[in-house]
Amino acid sequence: MKQILATLMLGTVLAGCGTSTSQDTLTESPSAKQEQPVSLEKTSAYVPNPQLPDDRRLTKINQTVTDDKGDLTLKQFKPVNETRKIGPIEMTIEEIKVFHARPSYGMIDFFHGFTHEEFFDLIKTRVTITNTSDTPVTFNPVAHFKLNGEAEKTLEDDVYLESLAKTYAPSETRSGNFGFILERPVKSIELLTSDVLDEKQDVLKKGTTYSTFLR
Template sequence: MKKLITMIALLSFVLFGCSNAPEQPSDVSAEAPKKSEAVKNYAPNPQVPDDRQLEKAGQTHLDEKGELTLKKTKNVNGIHSIGPIEMKVTDAKVMHLKPDYSLVDYFHTLTHDEEFDFVKVFVEIKNTSDQKVNFAPAAILETSKGEQITWEKDIYLDGLTEEIGPNETKAGNVGFIIEKSDLTHFEITTSDVFSADGKKIEEAEKIQIEF
């Protein structure tokens, strides 16, 4: 497993510029009372409807990207230190998406179903060092139903696997299509942390989230 995580992180390091998501704000005010500037200025995803107003199971949001229904939710607010990376997991959700017809082709690269369930987490990552590093907040996701999914199948593409600069903060979602949504928990394995020249700084961490 360690070899797989290292290979995934190295691949992310080589291909860190491939995401098509808009660049996220990088400055975080030390005096922000509750939310960092990166979180407050998070741009809605171009492929997935905005779920921020969905707080209770059964609630639905409909917009030009499709219809999104919340199935499970958990407020996490856990902070994890992984070498120079400070990673905050804000919330976790299991949702059902009926994509708009205009987006069906996009999702067909990941599933042949016209509608599907997925699990997502909103994360904030900060590089607390004065050097550039490479890090992926979710290299592998494993559900309580035994499904294992790697970072290449993230449906959000919020740019969180790209290089992160000195004292830079990024915020966004990572989400993965799943076959079985009646989860009791899931586990995220982060990537290792690498320096800009590819040297491993810190081992990956496993983060388990219970519903």
């Protein structure tokens, strides 16, 4: 009799375990689907810059935007919206802005790596870059940036640090800014891109230039 009772109890326990396992499986299924990675296009959402305020609403001279990173006042503005084809790279120069910047106290140390002034002017260019090919290519949108036909800036002087100089995956699109602190007023700029390189670092297409005057 004791053996019969023990057998029945063991069967009940095993049945309970089976039910629990089945319920766990059903419970975990939806969450497993939710954890699937979501592919987001880099141009579909604005990513705040960690160093400088969001200037997207600044379109009129002397407008100011303020946040916890400091103040930006618009001094010059040139909408461009011009697309250049550089081999497999399509680069749209969207706009060029010149600001007077007043960084917050917490950001001063960062900018001391570029200037000893606490307030300064800076020029910013916004671009969108697309690799239209089915293979990776390496590209830098700003190999040289010439101001007033004299002073030159390179990516080492860039204060935005938005990783636009990189290897672009097939069909990858990236939007972002690069900008430089100004030592004097700017009337004209000349932008020279890098060459476009393939996976073996061979040149697919020589870089191009873009020049314009600012008011």
